[in-house]
Amino acid sequence: MRAAMVSSLDGPDAVEVVDVPEPTAGEGQVLVDVQTVGIAWPDLLLSKGEYQVRPELPFALGVDAAGTVREASGEYAAGDRVAVVQSHGSGCEVLAAPSEAVFPLPDEVSFEQAAGIGMNYLTAHFALAVRGSLAEGETVLVTGAAGGLGTALLQVAKGLGARTVGLVSTAEKAEVARTAGADATVVLEELDGRLKDAVVQAAGGPVDIVADVVGGQLFTDYLRCLGEEGRLLVLGFTGGSIPEVKVNRLLLNNVDVRGVGWGAYAMSRRGYMRWQWDALVPMMRAGTVDPPLGPVRPVEEIGAALVEMAERKVLGKTVLRF
Structure with a gap:
């Protein structure tokens, strides 16, 4: 599968989309086929080692993602539409995410919009x-x-x-x-x-x-x-x-x-992000939450997208598609 990987902390130019092994779902995880990834300010900081979270190299960028469930137990079933929110690591074509980081996606919300909501x-x-x-x-x-x-x-x-x-x-x-x-x-x-x-x-x-x-x-x-x-x-x-x-x-x-x-507050409190997501769902359904999106770009353009963000040229949310 393809993944947007950081192998050195040299900024956007060093981010590469490369082939890596597909993950398998572990205990308490949901396996998601990712359609879209949202790029956020922390992705830019992570690429330079300037964010408060400092994953061990190499790691995948990507805070927000959306797609369909491939494999899960409990609340989700194969084919369910979901959004994913993590501190990093969502920029993968197939994603094994903790169940508390996965949220049901209303039918009214597209995968592109969903990648712009999350964080x-x-x-x-x-x-x-x-x-x-x-x-x-x-x-x-x-x-x-x-x-x-x-x-x-x-x-x-x-x-x-x-x-x-x-x-x-x-x-x-x-x-x-x-x-x-x-x-x-x-x-x-x-x-x-x-x-x-x-x-x-x-x-x-x-x-x-x-x-x-x-x-x-x-x-x-x-x-x-x-x-x-x-x-x-x-x-x-x-x-x-x-x-x-x-x-x-x-x-x-x-x-x-x-x-x-x-x-740091939300991700350390089990169930807190789900409580927030549920509070936002009525706004999604009403159209109040409707993220303005720029052009949806292929994931291979993640480096250029991060440079535009650094130069403050971005209007709305940057979304990439696998």
């Missing part, structure tokens, strides 16, 4: 519903709102009854955010004044939550966008730099900065 939408649910304590009717500002995680945050926030504002760098990305469900957008290249003023105007007032995927030098400006008892959720640093904050700013409006580390 991003479970992270978004954890961020907003759990760490952010989002209440219906609140307003959420999402940074990096045209990327895979950004669009997931917009859609899950909508599914939880929030108003959403997408912060993006360009007009092209603003269109992606609006298509994903943003009620309003703020475009950094079009700003004529302070970010706070633009956000407050777009949101109709200060926001309750900032879901920050980007990090970087605007972090203090994000804090200024929050209303009283607002929450700034730290999800990542795709902008390349890790910001610092003077904690006296947290006193001004009684605001919080909360870390969102979904992977």
Whole structure:
């Protein structure tokens, strides 16, 4: 079978699709014939040895996958449509995955869509519903709102009854955010004044939550966008730099900065990801969860896809097909 393998930590150019032996299902595993694989930011970091999870070389990339069950016991039967979410290793043509990492796929969701849901939408649910304590009717500002995680945050926030504002760098990305469900957008290249003023105007007032995927030098400006008892959720640093904050700013409006580390939390709690998945299924069936996808590419183009992600050229979710 083919697999997207990392044999050296030299980045996207060193990722190779090679033939490896097919796995067999062990105790508590589900054997899946994989149709599609979703590429996420951790795949890029894993290829360079910069992620908090550091598998022993060589290893397969791939967090999200979708396909059909070949062999299983218990809940699943041969032919069932499923999604798979793992810290890595899903980028294989045949996959032996732990049963707790396998989720039933509603008929309304295609394999391409399913490969775009997994990690991003479970992270978004954890961020907003759990760490952010989002209440219906609140307003959420999402940074990096045209990327895979950004669009997931917009859609899950909508599914939880929030108003959403997408912060993006360009007009092209603003269109992606609006298509994903943003009620309003703020475009950094079009700003004529302070970010706070633009956000407050777009949101109709200060926001309750900032879901920050980007990090970087605007972090203090994000804090200024929050209303009283607002929450700034730290999800990542795709902008390349890790910001610092003077904690006296947290006193001004009684605001919080909360870390969102979904992977280590969810994957160490048996049944937790399934609880999250079941919470998202009604949103999938309603069409609220509908990941914006770029062109679906052959798996052999994984290296080029990771380079585009590193250069922040990706709009929506990158999906590869076996």
